[in-house]
Amino acid sequence: MKFSFRLLSSLLLFLTLYQVEFVSGTKNLAQCLTEVRNGTYGPDAGVDNSGRPVSNIQDATAIRYEVCVTACGSGAQSFSWSDFSTEFSSWVLPWLALLSQLPFGANDNLKNFFSVVLTIGSPTLAAYSAALTVLNGRWIAHRFSGSSYPNTKQAIRSLSSLQQASIELDTSKSLLASLVVLHQNDEWWRELLANLNYTHTWSISAVTSIAWVLIAYIFTVIESLSTVREEVEGMFLNSVVFTINTQCIAERINGQAVGSVWLWLLPVVIAWLQISPKCDNVRVKDALNRANKVAHVAQPDGVSQLASLFSDYRGISLKEDDDALHNDERCTSPIYNYSRLFSWTVAVEEISGYFREATRRSRLLKPVAANTQWVTESRYTVIHEQNRCGTSSEVIDYCTSVNGRLTQWGSGVWGRIIIASLMALLLQWGTAGAAIFIIWQTPTRGLGCRSGSYIIYAVLSTIVWTLLLFSSILAHYSTLDFRSRDPQETDRHHPRAKFAAMLSIFLRRLGKVLATANTAWILTACIFQFSAFFDRCYCDSSALGLGLAKAYNVIQFTPDDLSTMKTVWIGGIFMAIGSAILYVGFINLFLDPPLRNNPDRE
Template sequence: MLNVHRPLFRSLPLLLAFVAIYCCGSTFASSNFGQCLLDVQAGKFGPNAGVDNSGRPVPNANATAIPYEICVTACGGGPEPFSWSDFSNQFSAWLLPWLALLSQLPFGANDNLENLISVVLTIGSPVLAAYSAALTVLNGRWIARRFSGSTYPNTYYAQAPIILDKNRDALLASLIVLPENDEWWKELLDHLNYTYTWSISAATSIAWVLIAYVFTVIDSLFDVSSEIQVNGQGVGSAWLWLLPVVIAWLQISPKCDSIRTRDALRRANHIVYVATPEGLPKRAGLVSDHRAVFLNEAEDVLHNDQRCTSPIYNYARLFSWTAAVEEISDYFHEATRRSRLFQPVNSNTPWVSGDRNSPLKDENRVGTSSQVVEYCTSFFPRRSRWGSGIWGRIVIASILALILQWGTAGAAIFVTWETPTRGLGCRSGSYLLYAIVSTIVWVLLIFANILSHYSTFDCTSHDLEGKKKHYARVDLAGSLSIIIRRFAKILAAANAVWIFTTCMFQFTSFFNRCWCDSTVLGLGAAKAYNVVTLSNEEVDSTRAAWIGGAVLASGSAAIYVGFINVFIDPPFPFGPNRE
């Protein structure tokens, strides 16, 4: 694959600069909750200033927590001092492995900006990334079933799932029928038969991340009370979605390299033949510069995402890809039906019986351009504008993506929620917002894709005078699609920045302030309190919550990986070497 992850790591100096600036500013912070609790216990803020870890008033000497309003007075509104040792340990253990794993995602666009946008979309909307991967697997099974009834030559090669446009004249029918084009299918498959799959570096990266995650989780459970507020349990769970997504794409091995895809089509189209009115096939290059199969590279804002070869955009190609597959498969099925009835392409010639080594003789596959088109065209075409079985695949892929996103983010929310002071606070609220925005981005992009496909419908009618009337709602759908898609990408970029910022705030003690530690967001200022000292029972309950969060996140990731492994690589009805 192309070395496309460099733009991501060029932004790391900015991240380090942010940390350095924050460190310099927070070094002079004065908040010290341990000292504040001692002052409260000493009665410096009144005789009834202390509370227990449930927020109930207790004598100052027995206080283990500080009410929010007294916390601000006693400790100030700023964070606790920055600790480089805490930051470096937590950052390297909980976040750095995930940043390294991003480089294993497949991209493929011949543009660093497009690849960077793919990274941003993946981080900003894990739902979209998981949805596109699951949808790709489901599409693979659907295309195998779609071609299962066809035994016409080259059916096996036609099942390569490539996103293409097509011309509706004799070019496509010639590709399927003419024996001279058998080499075209083999040539295309040979040059597309490269893999972006398991390698030593990929396996090492995944093993490193997995082992680091397991070891870090186990290590954190042995000393819950130490560094409880800067602990990265929530960070590890929130990023765990990346591991199954990377594993899924490595198993799918998408053909996403734009340069290789374009080169494969160029090579194959150089040797393609087309039927002529006289019945003698000619090289297509001698007839015109049109080809039956080619990449859509026209400048069209509406279909920009469809043209980008990065796998995360597979969601945008669903409708157009399904329509192309149905058209080609219908041609193959009709040609298969006629050949089984011993009907040659040229109805004026007799059927030539084949043998075991060649059941369908080339003599039966020649004819004029009109005969070739008629041979592949069904008298009763059945084709939906949206595509067969498409909504079922969308629903299944959506459920899997939501399980992965909300299983991992839900674990992060649960872990931080159950860490004293319990409730909705800065940390749990940040993860909740991240998951919500991720889901909204996915919904917006799916809706934009539906509008984009609707805008391609031929919605014209004739008025009383016989003049064609075009419906404005079609143009409106296309314009709305562009606006919604751009807004969703901006939202995804903001969400990607948000999750990085949240992780930095977690590790740099930014959240270690009265407002965040007192869970004011969930309890309200009047009832909020900051737990400073944990009892043995609370340490045990917090440890149990952390274990539960790790199990929830790992379980949702395991469900997703299990689905991919069960549904991937569907058996084809026959191969090129099968009789």
């Protein structure tokens, strides 16, 4: 990831230098207000902080937009490197550094870098994938709750760890059934779990990064609130000092909004550190390869053999196809868990069905081999090895239910999608909404450049998540094994499936393009925020919402403004932090579900 963050830093430096080069300075706003109060631009040039005309021009604390352009100029305020570096390093750099604690896994710098871009471009998607992962872990524990066949516990833990991998099953020639039934494959499950039992969790580096971000955020919030309190206490000082400090307050409010809009990253990083996803592409592939070397398969004569003696096919393996439809599924970065939901759920349902049926027959004391007697368990083994031997057809029959698969979409997927979506939207709009609320309620109140940029960021983040979610649904639909008694209906399905696959690829690529643009947008907006680019008449007058005819520029805050701003500020902070706490609380509530019936019988 060093290459990725070096590239990101270079991009930020380029954008910064671009602003330094092209931003145009204008007259100081305090000087403009003084000229308006002196009557230079007429008796109607000044207004109060609600945009209403004042009876005495000397009482004006704001000026109309057209007067602002005439008196101050249409460009931005002069750029100050010291102000920019201080604000940017306080409010943005800690969050960018925290990105290094996200789990990646792809052995390709470009793919890892794009995972960062996709995460920044759509926090909704990042939060959705994390929430979906913990819900999947709870679902799989519930799905296997009716099974007590040997290796059930290993199956739960292994399959939960394989959420970051695109797995496929081979039910032909008793390959998958043998993994469940044959006692020789106990070693296969132990080998797989042992090689997947590595963690990407809390470390000194992770704790330090999180502590740095959290402390920096708390300190800047406290400093900002202290600045407002000091201004309230000293509001009766001379107007020049007051005007200068008003600019300082505005900078603190703008910085607080930037901190809120990035706050989603903290709970997402904490969530992934607690989940500890097994996402290293090499290690996941190596774990399956090592396990598959000891996989046994039942033979027609009843004598099991190593599967490697007959072919390279295995009961559980990674998808090796290189089609564009499953590009996201093959990438082991956890943010792509959204794309593996349906295929992973269907695979788990198939395996859990085998375990449940094998459990049902073992409880009836039926051995795998027909016309044999059940061998009584010893004190060391609940199910004797002789009860788990048979021909390939007997092994298949032993764990194949007469009911078959209930659905090709997987059970409970829509409920998990809804819950994960609600939590992701809560985090995205709780943090971005707080930033929008703080800026919106800061005079001049209304929709301006700053609040508009945050709205665009949150909306695009939600659109990207929506596009990629629908893309995953269409991708799975295009691969369904459609069967109908009506041959004409079957013929009509194939064009629909092909169209769904093409639409899925288009939506996914469109979503990624928008995510890339949104990443560039929020980084640019942060640079604009602290480089004085937004400090211009158009942005400060909330002309986007009020319209040019009604827009006005508040230059001097009143005591009522300061009191209201403090309340809004505190409300915004609680809104952002509250949504982050709720998200982390949700993750912890569903994390590490108990395994029912103590399935570790072996």
